[in-house]
Structure formats: C-alpha cells, structure tokens
Amino acid sequence: MDMGTLPAGAAMSPAVASRAIEGAKMTSRKVCVHYGQKQALFDVDLDIPSRQVTALIGPSGCGKSTYLRCLNRMNDVIDGCRVTGDIRLDGENIYDPKLDVVMLRARIGMVFQKPNPFPKSIYDNIAYGPRIHGMAAGKTEMDEIVQLSLERAGLWNEVKDRLAQPGTGLSGGQQQRLCIARAIAVSPEVILMDEPCSALDPIATAKIEELMDELRENYTIIIVTHSMQQAARVSQKTAFFHLGYLVEWGDTEQIFTSPRDERTQGYITGRFG
Amino acid sequence: MTDAVFTGPATANGVAKLRRPDLSEGRIRRRYAAERRFRLYGILAIGFAVFMLGFLAITVILQGSSAFWQTRIALDVAIDAATVDPAGDRSEDSLRSGDYQAVVRDALRGLFPEVTGRADRRALGDFLSNAAGMVVMERVLADPSIIGTTQRFEVLASTDLDMLAKGKIRRDVPEADRPVKDQQIAWFDRLEAEGRITSTFNTAFFTTGDSREPEQAGLGGAMMGTFLTIVTAILLSLPISVAAAIYLEEFAPKNKITDIIEVNINNLAAVPSIVFGLLGLAVLLGFFGLPRGAPMVGGMVLSLMTLPTIIIATRAALKAVPPSIREAAYGVGASKQQVVLHHVLPLAMPGIMTGAIIGTARAMGESAAVLMIGMVAFIVDVPGSITDSSTVLPVQIYLWADAPERGFVERTSAGIMVMLVFLVLMNAAAVIIRRRFERRW
Numbered sequence: 001m002d003m004g005t006l007p008a009g010a011a012m013s014p015a016v017a018s019r020a021i022e023g024a025k026m027t028s029r030k031v032c033v034h035y036g037q038k039q040a041l042f043d044v045d046l047d048i049p050s051r052q053v054t055a056l057i058g059p060s061g062c063g064k065s066t067y068l069r070c071l072n073r074m075n076d077v078i079d080g081c082r083v084t085g086d087i088r089l090d091g092e093n094i095y096d097p098k099l100d101v102v103m104l105r106a107r108i109g110m111v112f113q114k115p116n117p118f119p120k121s122i123y124d125n126i127a128y129g130p131r132i133h134g135m136a137a138g139k140t141e142m143d144e145i146v147q148l149s150l151e152r153a154g155l156w157n158e159v160k161d162r163l164a165q166p167g168t169g170l171s172g173g174q175q176q177r178l179c180i181a182r183a184i185a186v187s188p189e190v191i192l193m194d195e196p197c198s199a200l201d202p203i204a205t206a207k208i209e210e211l212m213d214e215l216r217e218n219y220t221i222i223i224v225t226h227s228m229q230q231a232a233r234v235s236q237k238t239a240f241f242h243l244g245y246l247v248e249w250g251d252t253e254q255i256f257t258s259p260r261d262e263r264t265q266g267y268i269t270g271r272f273g
Numbered sequence: 274m275t276d277a278v279f280t281g282p283a284t285a286n287g288v289a290k291l292r293r294p295d296l297s298e299g300r301i302r303r304r305y306a307a308e309r310r311f312r313l314y315g316i317l318a319i320g321f322a323v324f325m326l327g328f329l330a331i332t333v334i335l336q337g338s339s340a341f342w343q344t345r346i347a348l349d350v351a352i353d354a355a356t357v358d359p360a361g362d363r364s365e366d367s368l369r370s371g372d373y374q375a376v377v378r379d380a381l382r383g384l385f386p387e388v389t390g391r392a393d394r395r396a397l398g399d400f401l402s403n404a405a406g407m408v409v410m411e412r413v414l415a416d417p418s419i420i421g422t423t424q425r426f427e428v429l430a431s432t433d434l435d436m437l438a439k440g441k442i443r444r445d446v447p448e449a450d451r452p453v454k455d456q457q458i459a460w461f462d463r464l465e466a467e468g469r470i471t472s473t474f475n476t477a478f479f480t481t482g483d484s485r486e487p488e489q490a491g492l493g494g495a496m497m498g499t500f501l502t503i504v505t506a507i508l509l510s511l512p513i514s515v516a517a518a519i520y521l522e523e524f525a526p527k528n529k530i531t532d533i534i535e536v537n538i539n540n541l542a543a544v545p546s547i548v549f550g551l552l553g554l555a556v557l558l559g560f561f562g563l564p565r566g567a568p569m570v571g572g573m574v575l576s577l578m579t580l581p582t583i584i585i586a587t588r589a590a591l592k593a594v595p596p597s598i599r600e601a602a603y604g605v606g607a608s609k610q611q612v613v614l615h616h617v618l619p620l621a622m623p624g625i626m627t628g629a630i631i632g633t634a635r636a637m638g639e640s641a642a643v644l645m646i647g648m649v650a651f652i653v654d655v656p657g658s659i660t661d662s663s664t665v666l667p668v669q670i671y672l673w674a675d676a677p678e679r680g681f682v683e684r685t686s687a688g689i690m691v692m693l694v695f696l697v698l699m700n701a702a703a704v705i706i707r708r709r710f711e712r713r714w
C-alpha cells in the first residue's frame with residue numbers, strides 16, 4: 001500500500017473494528033462508497049449500539065451524510081452511487097438482494113437537514129407513512145397514530161387545532177418536528193438524522209435535543225451534527241470522520257476528553273475542519 | 274517549501290497593495306448610462322411587439338367584425354298555397370318540396386311593380402340570397418295554418434346587397450367596375466328609405482357549415498371539426514405522453530438506448546407538421562383505411578405532433594419537483610411507484626397541464642398536417658361524430674381566404690377572430706389550471 005497517498009485512517013480500520021460492540025443494532029464492515037469514479041467513503045467499520053444516540057462528526061464533505069444514507073439505502077436512488085461492504089441491521093445484511101428495501105426504510109426512518117414536509121396537510125404528512133404500510137385499520141386508529149406521533153415530537157399542542165392546514169405553513173422548527181413526527185409515525189427501530197437542527201434557532205434546537213433524549217428510550221438514533229456541543233450533549237457514542245475515513249469512534253466522553261487521534265483532537269478543539 | 278508555490282499578490286516590499294473600487298464619477302455615469310440604454314432597448318422591443326400585435330388585431334377586427342351581422346330584407350310575403358304546398362295535402366313532404374324562393378321573389382317584385390324587363394327582374398332577384406326562402410319554409414313547417422295569409426319575414430339578402438349595406442362596395446367607382454349596378458343601388462336606397470333593410474346578429478355564422486355563397490357560409494362545421502379533432506388529440510396524446518415521460522424520467526435506466534430515445538423525441542418536436550400529415554396519409558388512410566377527412570384521423574395526426582411537446586414539458590415538470598420531496602417519501606418507506614404517483618406527479622401536474630394545453634393550442638392552429646389527410650374538402654354539413662368528414666378552423670380560414678367572392682373577405686377575418694378567441698381561451702385555461710394546482714413547497 002502506498003502510504004504516501006493514503007491517510008493513516010485506512011490503516012486504523014482493523015484496530016477500530018477490534019472494539020466492536022456486542023449485540024449492536026447496526027454494524028458496518030469495510031463500507032466503501034463511490035460516486036462514479038470518485039470514492040467518498042473508505043472501509044468504514046462502525047457499530048451502532050441499540051437505544052443510544054450515536055453522533056457522526058467531521059469536517060464538511062468528509063462523508064457523514066454519505067454514510068448515513070448507506071444505512072437506509074437512500075444511496076440507491078442516486079445515479080452512479082455504488083456501495084460495497086457489509087451493513088447489518090440486527091445481524092441481517094441490508095444489501096441482500098432478497099431484502100425488501102421499502103420495508104427496510106420503514107424500519108429505519110430518516111430526518112433530513114432541511115425540513116421537507118410534504119405539501120399536504122399536517123395530518124396527511126403524519127398519516128402518509130402508516131397509510132402506505134397499512135398500519136391503521138380505520139379513521140380512529142389513524143387519528144390515534146397521528147396524535148401520538150405529534151405528541152412524541154412535542155408538536156401536538158401547537159398544531160392540534162390546525163391539522164388540516166398545510167404542513168409547509170409551519171415555522172422551520174415546527175416543520176422539522178413535523179418531519180420527526182412523520183418519521184416516528186411508522187414506528188421505525190432506528191432514526192437517522194442528518195443535521196436536523198442546522199436550520200433552527202437555539203430554542204427549537206433545544207426542543208429537538210430534548211426530544212432526542214426522550215426518543216432514545218425506544219429508538220436507536222444516529223445523528224450527524226456540526227455542533228460539538230450538540231454532539232456532547234445528546235450522544236452516548238461519537239464517530240469522527242475525516243476525508244472519507246472513519247478516524248475514531250467510541251464513547252462520547254472519551255472522544256471529547258481524550259481523543260486518541262491527533263486529527264480528532266484538532267477537530268474538536270477547533271484547530272482545523 | 275510550500276510557501277514558494279503561491280505567495281499571493283505582493284508588492285516588491287512584501288506588503289500586499291490595497292486595491293480599492295474605482296468610484297470615479299465618469300465610471301459611475303457610464304454605468305448608469307449603460308443601464309438606461311439597456312432598459313430603453315427592452316422598452317423598444319416590447320413596444321414594437323405590441324405595435325405589431327395591435328396592428329394585426331385592429332386590421333382583423335376592422336375587416337371581420339361586420340361578418341357577425343347579417344343584412345336581411347323585411348318583406349310581406351303572401352304565402353300562396355299552390356306554390357308552397359304542391360301536393361295540397363299539408364304533409365311535411367309536400368311542404369318541404371314547395372317553392373318558397375318563388376313566394377319571396379314575388380313579394381320583392383311586388384314592391385317594385387315598375388320593374389318589368391326580364392334583365393331588370395333578374396337584377397332585382399339578385400338582391401335575394403338563394404336561401405332566402407328558408408325562413409318562410411321553417412315558419413310554415415312549424416305552423417301550416419299561415420298558408421294563404423300574408424306575413425312579414427326578414428329574409429336573407431344576397432352577399433352583394435350585404436356588402437352594399439355594410440359599405441364594402443364603394444359607390445364612387447365606375448359602374449362597370451362594381452358588382453352592383455346604378456339601378457340596383459337606387460332600389461337598395463328605396464328599400465332602405467322604407468326601413469326594409471335590417472341587420473341582425475349572425476347566429477347562423479356559428480351554427481352552419483361552409484357554403485359557396487358567402488352570406489350562407491358559416492364556421493359551425495369548422496368549429497365542431499376543430500373541437501372533435503382537438504378532443505381526440507388530447508385524449509390520445511395526454512395519457513401516452515405522460516406515461517412515456519414518467520417512465521423515461523423516473524424509471525428508465527440511463528443508458529445508450531434511453532439517450533437515443535431522448536434525442537429522437539427532441540427531434541420529433543421540430544419535425545415540420547406536413548411530415549406528420551404525410552405519415553397519417555400513408556399509414557392511417559392508406560394502410561388502415563380510416564375515413565378521409567375525419568376528425569378522428571386529424572386528432573391522431575395532431576396527437577403525434579403534440580406527443581413530443583407534452584413529453585418534454587412533462588419531463589421538465591417532473592425534474593422541477595424538488596428532490597427533498599422524493600427523499601421524504603422514500604424516507605418513510607414509499608416504493609418508487611408510490612413516490613411518483615403520490616408526490617411527484619401531483620406536484621408536476623400544473624406543468625404537465627400547461628404543456629399539454631399549449632401543445633394542443635399549437636396543434637390547433639396547424640393546418641398543413643390535416644390538409645394531407647383530407648380535412649380540406651368543401652363540407653357543408655356540421656360533423657356529428659369523429660368519423661364524419663369535416664374541416665378545421667385554420668383550413669376553413671385558408672379556404673375562404675382563397676375564395677374570389679368579396680363577401681368571403683370579412684368571413685376570413687371573422688374566422689381568424691374566432692380562432693384567436695379559441696386560442697386565448699385555451700391559454701387562459703392553462704393559466705387557470707396552473708394557478709389551481711400550484712402548491713408551495
């Protein structure tokens with residue numbers, strides 16, 4: 001191997017893998033992603049523990065979103081994107097050709113960086129997922145799901161009188177919580193969040209962080225964030241990506257107090273990135 | 274080492290020279306002058322376009338608006354039983370075979386007892402349209418009891434009298450150069466002085482088919498033919514092209530074959546319509562033996578023409594749907610088909626409908642294609658179904674523009690006005706539909 005061109009992270013992968021978690025909700029081994037000719041991720045080995053918040057941090061363009069999108073096969077819809085390696089959910093290979101990707105996405109929900117409610121009513125935004133998955137056997141059951149999801153996302157009190165109004169008419173923070181409610185309405189096991197607070201003010205951010213803390217009891221959460229403070233506040237595990245390599249991951253406390261790699265050290269102290 | 278590669282803008286003494294924007298007055302003045310010039314060009318361009326459009330509209334309206342009024346002659350017609358009811362049994366067959374033209378002609382001659390010569394009487398008879406008896410027949414059929422009485426009718430005047438009444442025949446040209454002679458003008462003036470020349474709204478213009486006689490020629494046949502053709506074209510092309518566009522845009526793999534298909538669709542949009550007409554002639558008429566000049570065939574040919582336009586518009590509309598909406602739908606576990614049908618298509622609908630209507634409006638004004646499949650014949654009947662022979666508005670306008678009679682000049686312009694109204698209505702529908710379907714995201 002030409003060590004001159006490859007950053008040291010490539011050589012570290014086995015060492016990272018050796019610290020695999022027993023009974024992890026999701027595991028990835030040697031995950032590589034190419035966009036056409038360009039490789040965006042290099043041999044990522046990462047375990048996601050069940051019912052905890054895992055934060056993905058790293059400088060812009062390092063592949064955090066790319067990795068996140070591998071986990072629910074959202075990269076499938078991008079032309080020219082090729083994923084290799086092995087990603088498992090509860091020990092089951094999610095890239096198995098026999099696996100139904102639609103059912104996978106019902107088990108792994110996603111919240112995007114920019115709030116993207118459907119241009120439909122608030123009610124229909126939440127009800128859409130349960131409806132296409134046949135989760136409710138009638139209007140009352142559906143109403144129940146909608147109310148429960150909005151309550152869990154902390155939005156119910158604000159919108160309960162205007163459920164028929166368009167979801168796009170809400171404020172940015174409300175829209176993002178609507179998207180979270182929409183994701184949890186289909187009762188996923190894992191929720192992926194790609195910079196969910198980047199468009200929000202501190203108060204809305206605090207609400208969503210609080211929400212993540214509550215959701216952690218029932219869901220496995222993976223969050224991409226650019227805010228060190230946020231990662232430190234909400235996550236139990238943190239993974240640091242750099243130039244397409246997973247440089248280091250472990251307990252959040254350990255990453256932030258005593259990082260092993262100097263690049264991690266440099267990033268969290270704000271010396272580069 | 275790396276410092277040597279790029280040192281940045283530095284002066285000899287190692288301090289970067291501070292560059293400030295040039296705020297000199299001359300420069301700023303030139304900038305504003307350039308901006309004013311640019312605006313002026315824009316205003317001139319728009320002014321020119323508006324002027325040309327206004328010029329066109331005004332000439333057409335000046336020439337054509339008179340066609341919406343029709344000159345009639347009020348006559349007291351003695352309905353002679355022997356003439357209108359040859360069999361004498363008051364049966365419909367008999368009443369229909371009566372010579373109503375004769376009773377109307379007699380009524381007109383009765384007003385001018387001094388006219389006796391053969392030629393003069395013929396000249397007087399030329400005031401009447403050869404369909405002048407129609408109103409009498411209709412009234413008699415509705416109520417046979419008026420036979421034998423004298424009733425007042427407003428009968429259709431001939432095109433010469435119509436033109437004279439509308440001032441389209443100038444009296445100051447030498448007698449030999451105009452279709453109505455001095456004596457006829459004198460008769461006309463007398464009729465007018467007696468208040469017998471009336472002008473009524475020309476409803477027949479919108480309900481009847483073509484005719485050799487200008488005063489009887491109507492647009493009804495062409496309007497119906499256009500309507501049937503357009504409906505056929507939309508019903509065929511909209512579903513086919515939307516399905517094709519959705520497949521190409523959302524489902525088809527991106528490879529050589531789809532590239533070739535895409536290029537060909539774009540080329541198809543630029544093919545001259547006469548080629549589609551020839552194709553229709555060879556395949557639809559020649560091979561499948563479909564009826565000549567039928568709106569069905571015209572609709573098929575026009576749908577071939579609108580197909581690429583709608584496909585391109587639909588693909589553009591689908592592309593314009595923000596990817597975040599698709600991601601959101603995929604994210605909750607929707608299948609590809611659900612994403613397209615539940616989210617992308619509704620959002621693309623305004624664009625699709627606009628494309629479809631504008632494409633169809635363009636096809637409606639197209640005459641070359643339908644000429645080839647025989648929608649150019651002289652057809653008197655208003656088509657009742659998509660298999661009847663008929664013509665369409667642009668072809669009717671073309672036929673009238675070609676006719677030598679003076680009376681067709683105003684009809685041609687009136688036809689253009691009706692066609693423009695059709696187009697404006699369709700484009701307005703496109704705008705309304707876009708507004709109605711438009712949603713924020």
Ligand SMILES: Nc1ncnc2c1ncn2[C@@H]1O[C@H](COP(=O)(O)OP(=O)(O)OP(=O)(O)O)[C@@H](O)[C@H]1O
Binds near residue numbers: 040065
């Ligand atoms: N659709 C795509 N096509 C081609 N290249 C892409 C695509 N998406 C991402 N990339 C490339 O892959 C690399 C990783 O991108 P990614 O979006 O995962 O970064 P990120 O860590 O999420 O960055 P940010 O923090 O700015 O969101 C980048 O170099 C990017 O240019």
Ligand SMILES: [Mg+2]
Binds near residue numbers: 064065066194
């Ligand atoms: Mg990202």
